[in-house]
Amino acid sequence: MAQQDDNLLKNVVSHAKEYGFIFPSSEIYDGLGAVYDYGQNGVELKNNLKEYWWRFMTQLHDNIVGIDSAIFMHPTIWKASGHVDAFNDPMVDNKDSKKRYRADVLIEDAVEKMKDKIEKEAEKAAKRFGESFNREMFLSTNPRVMEYAKKIDETNERLKNAMANSDMVAMKQLMTDLEVADPISGTRNWTDVRQFNLMFSTEMGSVAEDANKIYLRPETAQGIFVNFLNVQKTGRMKIPFGIAQIGKAFRNEIVARQFIFRMREFEQMEMQFFVKPGEEMTWYEFWKEKRMKWHHAMGLGTANYRFHDHVNLAHYANAACDIQFNFPMGFKELEGIHSRTDFDLKSHEKYSGKKLQYFDTESNQSYIPYVVETSIGLDRLFLATLSNSYKEEKLEDGSERVVLNLPPALAPHKVAVLPLVKKDGLPEKAEAILHDLKFEFSSYYEDKDTIGKRYRRMDAIGTPYCVTVDHQTLQDDTVTLRDRDTMKQDRVRIADLRSNLSGKCSLVSLLKKI
Numbered sequence: 001m002a003q004q005d006d007n008l009l010k011n012v013v014s015h016a017k018e019y020g021f022i023f024p025s026s027e028i029y030d031g032l033g034a035v036y037d038y039g040q041n042g043v044e045l046k047n048n049l050k051e052y053w054w055r056f057m058t059q060l061h062d063n064i065v066g067i068d069s070a071i072f073m074h075p076t077i078w079k080a081s082g083h084v085d086a087f088n089d090p091m092v093d094n095k096d097s098k099k100r101y102r103a104d105v106l107i108e109d110a111v112e113k114m115k116d117k118i119e120k121e122a123e124k125a126a127k128r129f130g131e132s133f134n135r136e137m138f139l140s141t142n143p144r145v146m147e148y149a150k151k152i153d154e155t156n157e158r159l160k161n162a163m164a165n166s167d168m169v170a171m172k173q174l175m176t177d178l179e180v181a182d183p184i185s186g187t188r189n190w191t192d193v194r195q196f197n198l199m200f201s202t203e204m205g206s207v208a209e210d211a212n213k214i215y216l217r218p219e220t221a222q223g224i225f226v227n228f229l230n231v232q233k234t235g236r237m238k239i240p241f242g243i244a245q246i247g248k249a250f251r252n253e254i255v256a257r258q259f260i261f262r263m264r265e266f267e268q269m270e271m272q273f274f275v276k277p278g279e280e281m282t283w284y285e286f287w288k289e290k291r292m293k294w295h296h297a298m299g300l301g302t303a304n305y306r307f308h309d310h311v312n313l314a315h316y317a318n319a320a321c322d323i324q325f326n327f328p329m330g331f332k333e334l335e336g337i338h339s340r341t342d343f344d345l346k347s348h349e350k351y352s353g354k355k356l357q358y359f360d361t362e363s364n365q366s367y368i369p370y371v372v373e374t375s376i377g378l379d380r381l382f383l384a385t386l387s388n389s390y391k392e393e394k395l396e397d398g399s400e401r402v403v404l405n406l407p408p409a410l411a412p413h414k415v416a417v418l419p420l421v422k423k424d425g426l427p428e429k430a431e432a433i434l435h436d437l438k439f440e441f442s443s444y445y446e447d448k449d450t451i452g453k454r455y456r457r458m459d460a461i462g463t464p465y466c467v468t469v470d471h472q473t474l475q476d477d478t479v480t481l482r483d484r485d486t487m488k489q490d491r492v493r494i495a496d497l498r499s500n501l502s503g504k505c506s507l508v509s510l511l512k513k514i
């Protein structure tokens with residue numbers, strides 16, 4: 001079981017701000033809930049993550065192409081996709097604290113508390129019985145534990161039914177029966193539970209009477225579905241084939257917390273893979289394996305990933321799972337892999353009145369393809385990468401450093417060129433080296449402060465290599481090349497720098513591992 005590390009999350013949040021990775025949006029106006037801006041280093045890391053995904057999905061798969069569809073789409077698309085009617089969360093307010101919650105999350109928290117109580121009973125008994133303690137036997141026979149377990153099962157069942165039937169009265173009753181109290185005010189003074197649609201809407205049209213309500217897309221996938229035939233025909237694509245897209249999505253999350261884990265404006269990287277009906281489970285397994293390999297190749301530690309199968313499937317899915325990552329808050333969803341059947345294309349056929357079928361030249365038949373989807377949140381991937389790379393280290397000389405040991409290929413800057421002192425022609429020599437490197441590598445130049453302070457700053461933004469230009473450089477055209485992780489310095493020829501760096505810092509090194 002992963003441990004929650006609140007301190008780590010706090011430190012990552014403040015480090016991200018201090019070093020130009022992520023700023024709260026509109027900060028000078030006290031911010032905007034669950035909206036963030038990426039700073040000068042953040043945008044580089046984010047772009048590298050995008051490129052790693054894009055190149056793997058499109059460049060390395062002959063049968064996958066990309067698109068970039070608009071955020072605004074015809075409003076009927078969201079009726080057809082089910083988002084207008086069913087993209088809801090149950091919302092409840094506490095009248096004393098004036099705080100808003102998701103009722104299902106409050107109920108799930110109450111279930112977690114019951115589970116904790118079972119665990120405490122088991123721990124107490126283990127202490128009491130010592131060596132002879134049989135945990136399985138205890139859990140299946142202890143009356144108090146059995147009572148909690150029964151209540152947990154009943155609660156889960158009632159929650160599942162209330163959610164499936166959109167029965168908000170049953171939801172409120174469940175909260176009352178569980179005696180759910182507001183974590184802030186401690187009271188049970190709740191409003192009724194109401195369904196809250198997560199889509200943001202706005203109006204299109206310059207004259208009020210003509211205005212049409214349109215939505216900011218809550219997922220990028222629908223832009224792919226509605227372009228399915230355009231791409232298939234113009235690209236002469238043969239099934240099975242995929243369409244990939246990276247873009248912004250918007251959800252008016254009721255409770256948005258945990259930094260960039262749950263945002264109201266975020267970015268998704270999605271791929272819809274169109275397959276012959278009946279073959280979807282083979283492709284579902286195929287993509288599960290492929291996507292996990294892609295994650296593992298990043299080098300954040302294979303033990304930090306696991307699959308989590310969905311038990312309650314969405315109405316359009318016949319199989320679904322998450323790839324969870326060990327975030328500072330514990331294992332949580334990073335990516336979803338869903339077998340979406342022909343639900344979306346079929347529904348768009350119905351609502352648009354246009355055929356969305358594939359003509360199979362081999363069998364001389366037309367059919368609506370089935371779809372296997374892979375969907376990852378770019379911001380969550382960013383948080384996974386940043387929090388996993390953040391290290392506070394005590395060094396041999398007793399000093400401390402914060403280092404981001406980011407995979408070199410993803411680091412905002414691959415190399416920093418640093419003249420040892422700001423005189424004697426060293427800055428000019430350093431600038432000439434920088435000029436040579438910057439065409440191939442994102443490079444950084446700095447000549448202020450002591451060399452030690454500059455190394456620390458580069459460690460803190462995850463720059464894997466520092467090139468230091470000293471007086472010897474002027475004599476023999478060599479520099480020191482410092483490794484961020486080992487802090488070891490090697491003397492290398494300037495002429496060899498490019499070949500030294502390219503093997504280690506290129507995305508190709510990650511892509512070849514998959």
Ligand code: GAP
Nearest residue numbers: 219221261262263266334335336375376377380
């Ligand atoms: N097209 C399928 C779809 O949108 P989802 O599970 O709702 O499925 C896919 O979202 C991924 O998008 C999630 O695994 C997560 O990484 C990311 N995501 C969803 N909501 C998010 C939010 N509010 N903030 C940040 N990322 C989010």
